[in-house]
Amino acid sequence: MSSPLNFHLEQYDGPLDLLLDLIRKQEINIYDIPIARITQQYLEYMQKAAEMDIELSAEFVYMAATLIHIKSRMLLPRDPELDKLLPEEDPRQELVDRLLEHERFKSAAEMLQQKRVVEEAVWSNPQIAQFRAEDDDPGLAVTLFDLVKTFQSVMDRAKHRPVYEIGTEEVSVPDMIRYLRGVFEQERGPVSARELFERQRSRRAMICLFLALLELVKLQAVGLTQQDSFGEIGLKRLKGFEAAFAGGETLSAIEQGYN
Amino acid sequence: MQEMDAAQLAPQLTEDDPQLQAILEAIVYITDEPLTAQQIAAAIEQPIDKVKRLLDQLVADYGKPEHGLSIREVAGGYKMATKAEHHEAVRAFVKKLTPPMKLSLPALETLAVIAYKQPVTTPEIMEIRGVQGAGVLKTLLDRKLIAEAGRKDVVGRPLTYKTTKEFLVQFGLKDLKELPTLKEFEELGRLELVEESQPETVSENPPAENA
C-alpha cells in the first residue's frame, strides 16, 4: 500500500500530531476512523523512522500499542444480546476525543501565532523614562519564578565558591586561613571583624579564626583598622596578601606548626 | 446623580475637555505599560466616566486611516503603538530595536493549553499535547508569558500555571475573554471537513470544552 505521507519523515511533536496528520491528509472522517488502515500507516511511519535512525519517544510506542488494542477490540464480534443490555462504547471514542482536543489546541496555537505576527508589526516608544525622577531605581519586577531562579543561582554560586565548611569540630587554624583567603580574594574593602566572628558556629571556630587572623596580620597579608576607639574593627587586605600565599610555603609552614 | 453632577459641571467640563484630552494623550504616549482608565482617572483625580469617554474618543480618533499611530485597549489598559499596516515602512527605522521574540510551535501549543485551561499542571499539559516533557515551560516563564498559580489540591500537590498580563500585551489581547472559545475552533475544523459523510454515533457528544 502506498503511503499517504511522503516520508521525508516529517518530525512530529508527538503521536497525536502524526495521527492527526494521517487523518487530515487523507480527508478521513475523524468520527469514523478506519482503524486498521491508520494503524498500518502509523506502524509504517515508525518503521521508516527506525530505518532512518530517527529516535521516536516512548509515547509513539505507547500509541502504537493503543491503536493495535483498539483494532483488536473492533474485530471482536459483539454479543447482540449483551449490546442491548450494556451498549459498549465505540472503542475509538477515547482516541477520537483526545485527537479532537489536541487539534483544538493546535488551532489555538495557530491563532496565537497569528496574533503574534500582528504584534510583531507594531512598535511602541514609551517615553516615561524622561519623566521618572533619577532617584527612583526601576529595579526588577518580580515574580515567584524570579524568586526561585534567584535562589537557584545563589545556591549555584555558593557551590562554586571556594568556601570551607566551617562550624564542624574539625575546623583548624589552617582551615581558617584558607577561609580568610577566600574572603579577601573577593573582598578588597574592609570586612567587619565582628561579622566574621558572628558567622562562626562554634567556640572552636572562633578561636581558630582569631589565631588565623593573628597569623595573617603577622604575615602582613591583612591589616586591622579602627575608625575610632572602641569602634568597629575592620579587616583589610594589604599589599603583602598576594606574596603571603604565593608558592604555598607559608601556608604549609603554618600548617605544620599547628599539627 | 451622575447626571446632576454633569449638569452642574457642564460648562466647566466642556471647557476643559480638550485640555484633559490633551493630557490623556500625553499620558498614553509616555506610559510603557497599558494603564486602565481607573488608574489614569485616580492619578489625575478626574471622574472615571469622563476619562473613559475621552480615552475612547482618542481610540476612535487615532483609528482613522490618516493616523499611523493607534491607541488600543490591551491587557485591560490603553497603549499607543504604530499601526501594523505600516510595519514595512516603520521597520526600516527600527532595525536597532530588539528583534521580535520567536516562539517555537511546542511553546505556542503549551501556551495555548495554559491560556485555555488555567490554572493547569504540567501533567495535564503533557496529556493534552500527547508528549512527555514540559521544557518549554521554563522558556515561557523566562519570558514572563506564564506564571506559577499555586498548587493543585491533588496527590503530589503539583504546581499550576496561568498566563500573565505580559501574555495579553504580547498577543495584543484586551483580556482572556477575547480569546475565541475552543468550541469555535472545533466548528472551524468541522467546516473544513467536507460534509459528505455525516458524523456517526461517536460524535453525539463532542468533548466538553473547558475554556
Add this chain to the structure above:
Amino acid sequence: MQEMDAAQLAPQLTEDDPQLQAILEAIVYITDEPLTAQQIAAAIEQPIDKVKRLLDQLVADYGKPEHGLSIREVAGGYKMATKAEHHEAVRAFVKKLTPPMKLSLPALETLAVIAYKQPVTTPEIMEIRGVQGAGVLKTLLDRKLIAEAGRKDVVGRPLTYKTTKEFLVQFGLKDLKELPTLKEFEELGRLELVEESQPETVSENPPAENA
C-alpha cells in the same frame, strides 16, 4: 528631476497622501533621534517636497490645543514629544503611579535566601550569598516582606529573619509550602535541555520595544 517625478506621479500621489502621512506619523513617533525630511524621504523612497509638506502638515495638526503631543523641528529634524504645557500634569501622573513591586537584585537574592532558609541569621544569609553587607535587609523589612523571628541559640545570639504574610500575598502564595522546590525548578531546566534544541531564545533583551 525631482519635479518631473512628482509631476508624473501626481494623480497617484494625491490619492495616497493620507496613507503617506500616516507612515510619516509612525516614523516620527518611533525614532528617538530627530530625523530630517531628507533622511525620511530617502528611506521611504518618496519625493522630498511631498515628505516635507506632509511633515509640516503633521506639525500643524499636532499643534492644535486638543493634542497633548507635538511634533517639533529640532536640530533640523522632526521629533515627537509631549507638549511643555502638560509636563507638570504628566510628571505628577508618573509620580502617582503606584509602582509595581520592584526589588533590586541584591534584595531579591536576600529575599530568596530568607524564603527558603528561614529562620535565618544575617551571617548565614551573607554566607550563602557570598557577599558582605546586609543593607537590603532594611529595604525588605520596610516593605514588610520579612520580619524578625527571634534570636538563634548560638554564640552571639544573632537575630533571625523570616518571610511575612505580605510576602505570601505579593507572590500569590497560599502558604510557604507552595513555594516551588528547587528540585521542581531543576526539573524544568532539565526537561528544557531535552526538548528544546531549537534556537528559541532569540533575544536576550526583554521585547520591550515590541508592543
